[in-house]
Amino acid sequence: MTHPLPHTTRQPTSDFTRRVVSTLLASASLCAIVALPAQVQADTYPSKPITLVVPNPPGGLLDTSARLLSDPLARALGQSVVVDNKPGGSGNLAYSLVARSPKDGYTVLVSYSGYHIANPILMDKLPWELKDLTPVGLITVATNVIAVHPSVPANNLKDFIAWVKQNPGKVNYASQGNGSVSHIGTEIFKQQTGIEMTHVPYKGSGQAIQDVLAGQVQVFISTPPSVMGHVLSGKLKALAVTGKTRHPQLPQVPTASEAGLPGFELESWVALYVAAGTPKEVVQKLSQEVKRSMESPDTKQRADAAGVEVRYLTPENTTKLLERDTASWAKAIKAGNIKFD
Incomplete structure (x- = not known):
């Protein structure tokens, strides 16, 4: 005759199950506690300037x-x-x-x-x-503007490139600093045109633009906020912009491609x-x-x-x-x- 198993023989399984469930609940609570600070921070962010x-x-x-x-x-x-x-x-x-x-x-x-x-x-x-x-x-x-001092005897990009080639080592260009877009971009411009200009780095566009306006540096390839007002007032000449299309605030200024330098594009x-x-x-x-x-x-x-x-x-x-x-x-x-x- 087969006898049913005593009730106590199922107890270990029940204890094990309870322990697993308890462990999982504890782990879930811990995860919730760990995740809570990030969520609280996101909910209250920002709480200061x-x-x-x-x-x-x-x-x-x-x-x-x-x-x-x-x-x-x-x-x-x-x-x-x-x-x-x-x-x-x-x-x-x-x-x-x-x-x-x-x-x-x-x-x-x-x-x-x-x-x-x-x-x-x-x-x-x-x-x-x-x-x-x-x-x-x-x-x-921002696109960039190839801007020059009014004393530069060129009114378009083609004539400017020819003038620099006729004056090797005599033309300086400004940049916003070593490694800036104006620095690397002008070096790429030099590579594509075969011209030589001397790099004069500054600490930002503010200092650079002052020396360009004074004629101490002849060329500055920079973003419109730095040069646009001076171009519109006639204190600088814009020879080209370096985007795919003309700049809406400088519609009279051709792109580099339109000015005879196809493929030269420079965005900041x-x-x-x-x-x-x-x-x-x-x-x-x-x-x-x-x-x-x-x-x-x-x-x-x-x-x-x-x-x-x-x-x-x-x-x-x-x-x-x-x-x-x-x-x-x-x-x-x-x-x-x-x-x-």
Whole structure:
């Protein structure tokens, strides 16, 4: 005769099950506790002012872009947004400050494509690494203007190239600093045209433009915010713009391709970064508000007046843009054996 198993023989299985369930519940609670700070931070972000750190002095594309964003972003987030200019070390002072800042989304780098691409290529030792920063998104893009002092005896790009060839070593060009877009871009311009000019680096566009206006430096390839007002007033001559199309604020100025230099295109872009390790929820919230702020009609109108194009990209697409431009710049830098002066 077969007897049923005593009730106590099922107890171990029941105890085991209870222990498993208890362990899973405890683990879930722990995970919730671990995840809670990031979620709480995202829900309450921002609870204090945000600082936009600009690696250049006031004036120029970087500063203009930061100030286009600061007011509408402050209104959107309900907190003050302060622009803090931290020039020095070819942008590295500002980069280091943000890379080492608390991972909370309150210290934001207004990043320039020239620094972000060229510095890691051209500098053996940096006080920061790309992995130290997390993208928030692209905010603006600007074509560049090939501008010269009125004393230059050329009114178009073709005649300018011929004049420089007739005066080897006598023509100086300004840049916003070693490794900037104006530096690398002008070197690429030299490669494509076969001309020789001497590089005079400055700490930002503000100082550079003063010497170009004074005639101490003859040439400056820079973004519209730096030169457009001086071109419109006749203090500088614009020979070409470096975009695919003419600039809406300078319709009389041809593109480089139209002026006889096909294939020469040079864009400068500005993106926002925070310290790596900033909670993803905070980055996403900030990125969404940046997009809304930059794409408002008022911001776009002010950007157009400043000669800047609003072009938002997500954090992921900003990374893709960086990877694409890094590859093309690295090729040009190697071909020209470009080094820091």
